Amino acid sequence: MKTIQIGHLNQPSSRLIYGCMRINGDNSADAIEQGKNAIRAAVDAGYNHFDHADIYGNGECERIFGEVIKESPELRDQLIITSKAGIRFAGTPTADDVGRYDFSKEYITAQVEASLQRLNIDALDLFLLHRPDYLFDPQVVAETFEQLKRQGKVKQFGVSNFSPSQVSMLQSFSTEKLAVNQVEINIHNISAFENGTLDQCLEKHMVPMAWCPIATVVYEAWGNTFDQDTVNRIHQELDRQAQFYNEEKWIVILAWLMIHPANICPIVGSTNPERIKAATRALDIKYRREDWYRLLQARNGQPVP
């Protein structure tokens, strides 16, 4: 597995990151066993970086991962464990509370502590703010980061779904270097290529982590805006490329993401051991610039100007 250094972490991260959002399945005993097998399959395939959030499966995904750590404690030091917080569901803590974002010191600190307990670990390698809280006070967040670092509960910090200006603004308050921005990047959502997110990652030596990387290729993207003609054009071009590279379309699209010089790290969310391993083949594709643009053209339905 190819690797990439993230900030000052004490080991490089695998270029493909395993996303744990789906490892609880329907919460049945069988699904949980499948989730644990997926984690082990990812380790066997060379993934050493696992992405979580407090809200995945309402904490269940972290708990399942924590069980694996308990069963195989030697894994802890081999892995980079990331989690996120900041999103509060409606109905918490009281029934009539609305869904909201909360970067208050009390809330973030409590969520990090709860994640550590569920994951059965002493410290997160990376902690990310999950979605920008419209009302966040960067001074408070900076103090929270410093306290979590001092207490040894988090080694490194980052953000998710932040705009470049939000990253710069928070960084200007925080002595903790922001190491990653985890954003949606796929053939449907190409905003990171256009809105400065990837430019900023290059400039500031941050690593972009891409969520839902294969949306549109195997399932409909969040907030899908594509009509059927667009989807057909994308698949027609992907069929051609799949034949050219002798690969499956969803693996080709991972190569499409990784060719960017910002070193996009796709977060792979399959719970199928064969697919988890197969995704690593994307790292061997010598993907061509002209194919990148052919796919963009198929997506946009017009040539670049």
Ligand SMILES: NC(=O)c1ccc[n+]([C@@H]2O[C@H](COP(=O)([O-])OP(=O)(O)OC[C@H]3O[C@@H](n4cnc5c(N)ncnc54)[C@H](OP(=O)(O)O)[C@@H]3O)[C@@H](O)[C@H]2O)c1
């Ligand atoms: N920061 C954020 O706001 C945010 C938001 C969303 C997600 N995330 C992170 O990103 C990670 C990845 O997102 P994701 O789970 O959407 O990843 P993904 O890899 O784009 O999608 C995984 C889904 O696609 C299915 N799939 C994969 N290959 C397939 C194929 N060849 N044919 C049919 N279905 C296929 C998988 O089913 P099988 O399990 O059956 O293979 C699974 O349901 C999450 O786990 C989470 O860690 C972050």
